[in-house]
Amino acid sequence: MNFTVNGKQVTIEALPGEMLSDLLRERLRLTGTKIGCNEAECGACTVLVDGEPVLSCTYPSAKAEGKSILTIEGLAKVSGDALHPLQQAFIEHGAVQCGYCIPGQIMTAYALLQHNPEPDSQEIRRALKDTLCRCAGYPTIERAILDAAQVARRGGRLRGPQVAEAGGSEKVVGKLRPRPDAVEKVTGAAMFTDDLHFPGMLHARVKRAGVPHAIVKRIDTSRARALPGVAAVLTAADIPGEHYHGLVIYDWPSLVGVGERVRYVGDAVAIVAAETRQIATQALELIEVDYELQPVVSNAVQALSPEAPQLHERGNLLKHIKVRKGDVQQGFEQSEIILEHTFHTPSTDHAFLEPECCIARPLLEASGAEKMRMEIYVGSQIPYADREQVARALGWPVERVRVIGQLMGGGFGGKEDIAGQVHAALLANATGRPVKLLFDRHESLVVHPKRHATQIRVKMGARRDGRLVAVETELFGDTGAYASLGEKVLTRATTHSSGPYEMPHAKADCYAMYTNNPPAGAFRGFGVTQSAFAIESMMDMLAHELNLDPVELRRRNALRVGSITNTGQELRESVGLMECIERVDAEMRRLAGGDPFAPRPAPGNPHKVRAWGFAAAYKNTGLGGGAPDKAGAEVELFANGELEVRTSSAELGQGLVTVLQLIVAEEMNVPPSQVRVLVMDTDLTPDGGPTTASRQTFVTGNAARHAAQALREAIATTLAEKYDLPPQQIRFVEGLAQVNGHSIPLGQVVQLMQAEGRQPRAAYEYWAPKTNPLGQGGDMHFAFSFAVQAAEVEVDRRSGEVRVLRVIAANDVGKAINPLGLQGQVEGGVMMGLGNALTEHFIVEEGRIFTDRLARYRIPSITQTPEIISFVVQHPVAAGPYGAKGVGEIVSIPTTPAITNAIYHATGVRIDRLPVDQEQIATALKSGVAGQVGGD
Amino acid sequence: MTIWQHYHLAKSIEDALQALAAAQGPARVIAGGTDLLLDLEQGRHSPVDTLVDVSAIPEMAELEQRADELFIGAAVPLRRVVQSELVGRHAAALQEAAGLIGGPQVRNTATLGGNVGHALPAADGAIALLALGAEAEIASLSGRRRAPMQALYSGPGRSALSHKEEILVGFYLPLRAEGEGSAFRRVMRPQGVAIAILNMGVWVQRRQETIQAARIAIGPAGPIPFRARAAEQLLAGRPYETALLPRVVEAILGEARFRTSPHRSSADYRRHMCGVLLEDTLNAAWERAALQHEMSR
Missing domain, CATH: 3.30.365.10 (Aldehyde oxidase/xanthine dehydrogenase, molybdopterin binding domain)
Structure with missing residues (x-):
């Protein structure tokens, strides 16, 4: 067949089963077109066919006959300049972050401008509805397109970003600076791991257990081995070194062998390397495994019961985490009001748009010695930990392994654990050839560690004036089949569970439990996302009971310089919480006027009601807890x-x-x-x-x-x-x-x-400054960041549907070293928090995953993006560079409770289980259970 | 392991029918493929040997007025349906529905034929077509025939067409006459698959303040796209007033089969939303019927 790509004539025969994205990426090596989901959900693979944007991952290549195709690599040429105005605008505005979705964003936007040279925000949002960005720079993407459109129409220069510099005496720190990798990311030249190709490279796939709890009785790989094109099939028996990997505790089997225990559906039982991915996939089906099924432990509360099957030698309890300050019993006796409530948060997935990919490449040492080295090409959040874990599995000294980190299409905590690194290395070692192991979206959703599902009970005692006297929390955290960073994550959930407030008496107990669910580990917010939802909901409930303004209640209890936290740490500096409260409160009252927490009818629609909600948070910077950092x-x-x-x-x-x-x-x-x-x-x-x-x-x-x-x-x-x-x-x-x-x-x-x-x-x-372990008092962390957010929601009282209209965010980051990047973090953090509140729900039933496709696991789109108003608060920390402290997580933590508190103020329906269920709201409003808001 | 062996880009309907008949193994018609390809890849559809692509057949890509009807080819991409001035004038419900299917990229390849052929009881396009009183044209080697919308279904996800012998050519819709209007609404949830919890298409014929006739289509309210005939009869010939609505909803609930779908919606919520959608959709259709009424005077 004949067609043109980026103006060049191509004559090539379509292959059976081949999609246009395969043809472009694999045979024409135009790897600027990315694959995020391969199921027509994410838009990363968007290319133009005869001027119209289509999803190349589900466009049979045979349809290209006679068509003209434009990919990101051809865009600059179209404009005749080094870069198209869209590319230039994405760079200058800071719309490029991880960069993985960017080719799809730009191509979709380009098609829009071809039809409509002067789009407004609504038209841009409609056009980009299904082109997802998990860094969620949606507001910046929108501004970049608007700016590019005016340059494309009138010529001249971009207006550029309207982002404030940090101030201060520095010459470049705190000034606006585009990313060093932005140009390659907007032209499609940026190479992510799956874009790499080595001569002789094999393709690997992993046989997953598919059952949540079982003993492996038999594995027969003989038929798979006999399949032409298969280079190696390995099982646990073939691992030369250590069988287990892990970040803190080595409890995760790289392969589950005969007689061993499968603990979740994503456990690996065999790995295959073959000449093509297709052959490797075919080989998986020829591997026979017999299981003796075991009863399933499906949640953390069940896991703690004495009758529950024990999943690890040490039992199901990974860790009982305790926080003690004062005497809560005494505190409750002194309290004038006591509230108690239990909250639930689900597991969620990082859904970084670049699925995991790893290439292991064996190399003979230059000296000609016998000993091979192994290169690992991977986008990993902890390259040195990968090196160690790969070396352990191979039984090699770490020096023989070299991890060469690649551009990463998002991580958010989900690329800290081993994904395919060990398997690819084992296969490369066995075959002597480079091996690529790419997860498809399905495998990514099934395998990698998630956010911990939690159950959090909060008991809160206060005086009539709102002063907190005692806070007691009890958390159950589901760390799934393997520890990953579960202990650390749930420690953070626990220590932050009484919120950014000071109270004389605090007690927290957390049970970090093994279950037969996918492992849970690091995810932006690191446990605090969950406990902040519980405590900030509770603060609003207390404000309601005391008939106090929710902002005033927080003011009266907020941590400030000189406060002692619940772990016994005196905060000696850099506590910008009060300023965050004041900045957000002032802006909220400026926009809302009167009482922002009173429900107001939406203009023009008698069924819709609006109100604001408020939430505060804090989050440690650094490992803390005595870990050398x-x-x-x-x-x-x-x-x-x-x-x-x-x-x-x-x-x-x-x-x-x-x-x-x-x-x-x-x-x-x-x-x-x-x-x-x-x-x-x-x-x-x-x-x-x-x-x-x-x-x-x-x-x-x-x-x-x-x-x-x-x-x-x-x-x-x-x-x-x-x-x-x-x-x-x-x-x-x-x-x-x-x-x-x-x-x-x-x-x-x-x-x-x-x-x-x-x-x-x-x-x-x-x-970093030394820290103390939990329980010893003193400095558990060397710095904390603080944040406050207010969200305005609109709820349809008939359907229960919720829209977030505006979010005001103030973040105390010490010093804004990179204000353009900070803007991306703030907007993306708000959107991730919005997803956590409204769209995201990783559903596991009896250990089996329901949300195993992106179509079933929705992340926020540009159409759900509220107006985001950001204030940067800078209370420097002396030991930080130029006063800076952490940014990445705090920006996301208050969003969920700000939204759910707003829903309460709008409707009287208290959300105590995430994500928000519109049906629950509608049912409550219909039955009259809720709805008497602001009355008492 | 490839999800098809042969891909045939048909030049004409005749060519497509012959390719289907001549295929060695299982064969399917494909247009945009936005549903079929994913069903094949994810194992929800039995494997096929041959895909016969009809999207380049000129007759099936036509969208035009034919005598007193509007013809929309089964392979017209949804983007063209959304942008068509003809569709806007004569079939507002369909324009609204088509604009809600997928995203812009999907609408550049997805088609109305696929939306109907996939046979989901809550497909937005199909519900709008049903409310608009559309008929389908079907081609086989023995000739052409016309069929009402509901005759195209044999069950949820099961088309009544013979896969190896028949092709959906397009849809005929009555042109809008004076005093007629239509609308489409749906309710979604932000979690999970982007299929409507409930959708509704309404067509009304209005004379002054009276409903002469109405068609109400709802999905999912049974194994195939559902027509609320008892409710339609109740409305016919009555003055339109809000007080009428509870009885109309009751009539719908008496006929429709609303089910609970795990992780999506309870049957109760669907019943509740049925009343909400009816009010909104009927109001919108009613207003449109008046608009044209005014204009022609």
Whole structure:
């Protein structure tokens, strides 16, 4: 058949079963078109066919006959410039984060502008309805398209982003700076793991148990092995090294062997490598496994009962976590009002748009020695942990494994655990060939750890004036089949379960339980998302009972400098909670006037009612709890005057690369464009630790800052010696070293340093301030971020449907090092919180997953995006770089309770189980159970 | 393991019918494929050997007035249905429904023929067509025939057409006459599959303040798209007033079979929303009927 792609004539025969995306990506190697779901849900694969956007993942390639196809790679050419205005606008506005959805966003937007050169916001939202972005930069995407449209119509320049700089004396830190990887992400040149191809590469697939709890009685792989094209079929018996992996506890079997226990449907029993993915898939069906089914443990409460089947040798209790402050019994006796309520939150999925992919590539060492090395190409949040776990499985020293981190299409905590890394390495080791293991969306949903489902009981005692006296919480957390980071996540849920408030008496008990559900681990918010929903709902219930303004109640109890937290930590600095409360409250009352919490009819619709809701939160920065928290970074100067900063810390779209670039540029006083950033390579970059706990700006930011300072001093020393001056007299200005009135380009110093036997680079290992384990009092964390959000909702009183109209957010981040990236975090955080409240529900029934397709697991779309008004509050923390603390999680935590509190104010229906069920609202309103709002 | 072996891009209806008949193994007609391909990939549809693509057949891509009817080819992409001025004028309910199916990318390939052929009882396009009194044209090697909408279904997800012998060519809709109007509404939930919890298409014929005749289609309210005939009869010939609505809802509830779908909706919620949708949809259709009435005067 004949067709054109990006203006070029192509003659090629369509293959049976081939989709247009397969043809473009696999045979024409146009990998700018991405596959997010392969089920026509996410829009990442959008290309234009005869000018109209279509989903190439479900468009048979045979239909391309005679058609003209435009992909992201051809867009710039169409405009005749280096970049199309849309591409330029996406870069400048900061609409590009992880970048995985961006080709689809831009192509869809381009088609819109072809038909409608002057779209308004509504038209943009209609056009982009099904083009999903999980970083959820929807408001910025919309602004970028509006800006690009006016340039496309009138020419001239983009208006650019309307984002405030951080202020302060720094030259580049706190200023607006596009991401260093933005250009490649808007042109389709950016390579993610699945875009890589190596000669001789095999394709792997994994045989999953498909049963939630069983003993494996027999595995027969002989028929699969005999299938032509199959290179290897491995089972547990073939693992040369350790059989178990894990991040804290090694309890997760890489493969479940005969006689061993299957603990969830995603457990692996065999792995296959074959010449094609199709053959590998076919081989899976030829593998025979016999199971002896076992009774299923399906939730955390059941798991704790003595009759429950025991899933691990140590039992079902992963950890009983305790927080104690004062004496709650005494506190309740002193209370004038006591409330008690139980809340439920479901499991949810990260739904990063790039499904997991890993390539393991065996290499003979350059010396010609017998010992092979293994390269692992993967988008991982913890490259050094991957290296260790792969090496353990192979039975090798870690030095023989090199993890080469790739661009990551989102992570959100879901790419911390091992996905395909161990399996790909085992197969590459067995075959001596590179092996790619790609999860499809179905496998991604089934296998990787989720957000913990919880049951949280809150008992709260207060005085009539609203002062909290005692808070007691009891949490059950479902960590699923394996520990992953369950203990850490649920510790955070527990320590944060009495909210960002001070009270004399607090007691919390959490039972972190193993079940036969998919493992639960890290997910943005790290347990605090769940407990914040419970405590912030409870605060509103208390305000209602006391007839107090919900904002005033929070003011009276808010943590401030000098407060003692429930774990016994005195907050000595950087507590911006009160300012967040005041900023949001003022804006909310400016917009709502009068009483924002009173229900108001929606204009023009007698059935719809509106109201605001309010919620506060805090979240630790860094690992805390006594864990050593350190990061390494290295900065090198090159002869061309460029600098490179290196660390293994992960870039998953959140913007660490920009942060590091700005920090090094600031310290070296060079333009940011002169600083390259290399991350996530265990051979080339020092260990930055896990990218989790909102810690990288703080720890790796500090490491990069210190490394840059050390390099600057080394340069100054070199020049001081050469010119015989005190080093303090050497100044660094705009990429030049100024010595005695002479300006020396920094690049020239490289030679000087080398001539003296100095390396033009400096490394620094930064150790964050020491913390104490839970239970010992003192500093459990070295910093906390604070946030307040108010949400305005509109509820249809007949159908119970909920829309979020506006969200006001204030985040105390210490210092906004990268304001453009911060904007993306704030908007994306709000949207993820909105999804957590309204759309997301990972459903597991008796250990079997119902939501095993993206079609059944909905994440928010641009059409659900409220107006988001953001205030950046900066209460610096002394040890943070330029005062900065964590950002990534706090931005998302208050959204859910702000929305559910608003629903209560609008309708009188209290949501105590997520996600919000419109049917429950409608039923309650119809039956008259709720609805008498604001009356008492 | 490939989900098809042969893909035939048909040039004409004759060509497509012959390709279907000549196929060695199981064969299916495909247009946009937005449902069928996913059903095949995810194992909900038995494997096929041959797909016969009808989307490039000129006759099936026509959208035009034919005598006193509106013809919409079964392979017309939904985007064209949404944008068509003819559809807007004569079949507002269908325009509204088509605009709610999928997203913009899907509507560039998905078709009305597919929406009906997939045979879901709550397919938005099918419910609108049913309310509008559409008829389908079906081609086989022995000739053409016309059939009313409900005759195209044998059960949920089961088309009454013979897969290897028949092709849905298109739909004939009566042109809108003076005093007529139609509307489509649905209720969704933000979690889970993007299929309506309940949808409704209403067509009314109005004279001054009286409903002369009405058609009400609802999904899912049974194994196939449902016509609320008792309710329609109740409305016919009566002055339109809100006080009438509870009795109309009662009539619908007497005939319709609302079920509980796990993780989507209880039967009770569907019954409740039936009243809500009826009020909104009937009002919208009624207003439109008046608009044209005014215009023609």
